[in-house]
Each structure stands twice: as C-alpha cells, then as structure tokens.
Amino acid sequence: MKNLMTTNIYDVRGSVAVVGACLQSVQPEGFKAVTEGMDEIYSLCLEETHINMAVTKLGAMLSTGQIKKLVFASVDRSPHCTQMHYIKHELERMMTLTAEILDYVVKDNKPILVSDNAIDMSKSLSSLTEIY
Numbered sequence: 001m002k003n004l005m006t007t008n009i010y011d012v013r014g015s016v017a018v019v020g021a022c023l024q025s026v027q028p029e030g031f032k033a034v035t036e037g038m039d040e041i042y043s044l045c046l047e048e049t050h051i052n053m054a055v056t057k058l059g060a061m062l063s064t065g066q067i068k069k070l071v072f073a074s075v076d077r078s079p080h081c082t083q084m085h086y087i088k089h090e091l092e093r094m095m096t097l098t099a100e101i102l103d104y105v106v107k108d109n110k111p112i113l114v115s116d117n118a119i120d121m122s123k124s125l126s127s128l129t130e131i132y
Contacts, residue, residue, distance in 0.1 A: 004042035005049050005057060013066035014039030018058070020074040020081040021045035023106060027075055030106030034073040046080040055090045062091065062099060069100045076105040076112070085119045 004018055017035045021043040024031040035041050044054055061067060072088070074081030085103045103119060104111040121127060 001041045001043050004044045005053065007042060009057070009060040010064055010066075012040060012042075012061045012064070013068075015069040015071070016061075016067050017041045017071045017073060018044050018084070019072075020078065020084060022078075023073060023075055027106040027109050029109035030111055031073070033109075034071065034104050034106060034111040038071065044084060046083045051083045051086065051090075054084075055087055055094075058087060059091055059094050062097065063095065065098070067099045069102075071102045071104065073104040073106060073111065076107040081105075082122060085114060086123065089116075089119065 001019075001024065015038045017038040017040070019031065019035065019041060022045070023034075024043075046054065058070075062070070072084050074084050085105075088097075088101045088103065091097060091101075103114040105114055106112070
C-alpha cells in the first residue's frame with residue numbers, strides 16, 4: 001500500500017482504493033474485502049493530512065483521466081476518517097467527474113456502502129438534531 005500524498009499524480013490508474021491508514025490493521029478482513037480486485041491501493045490519514053490537501057491531490061490525479069473507479073474506505077465512527085467521504089463532494093464542486101466513485105465504511109470487518117445522502121446528512125448536525 002502506497003501513501004496517497006507522496007505518490008506522483010501520473011502514476012495512478014485503473015481501479016483505485018483510497019483507504020484510511022489504519023483500516024488494514026484495525027479491520028483486516030474488511031480491508032481485504034473492500035480492496036479485492038482493485039488495481040492500486042493508497043493510504044490516507046486525515047489526522048496528519050488536511051482534507052484540502054487530499055482534495056487537491058485527488059483532483060489532480062483524476063484530471064489525468066487514468067482513474068476509472070475510485071473507492072474510499074474507512075473505519076466507521078472515526079471523526080477524522082469521516083472527512084474522507086466528503087472528498088467526492090468537494091471534487092464535484094471543482095470538476096466534472098468521469099470516474100465511478102464509491103464510499104464504504106467498515107464495521108465488524110464488513111464493508112458497508114455509504115450513500116451520498118448519508119454523507120450529506122452527516123455534515124448537517126442541525127438536520128440530524130431534527131430527526132433525533
């Protein structure tokens with residue numbers, strides 16, 4: 001697994017997984033399931049990298065046109081990893097996305113596909129307060 005932030009933008013292609021740096025050690029079977037069949041796997045720790053830097057890096061990588069599918073995967077309930085799932089929405093504001101992008105959280109070693117609506121809702125504490 002390579003570090004996303006130290007990888008050259010032209011060296012990324014095909015089906016790409018960007019996973020929380022701790023996912024492999026904390027949820028090893030879930031990591032294996034979510035990365036199976038991926039051409040390349042990159043780690044990203046949003047405790048050490050600001051989300052804006054990751055958005056810029058991934059935007060540049062996507063602009064090369066070499067990424068066909070992008071999967072984000074993180075452990076569930078991590079406040080830092082939750083930010084990873086906001087990256088797609090930030091990229092949509094910057095550019096037209098042509099790659100398929102999916103988001104997963106891993107709980108009990110099982111990947112759970114996260115919907116765009118759930119990601120949007122997680123950013124709105126006022127809306128969540130109204131529901132709960």
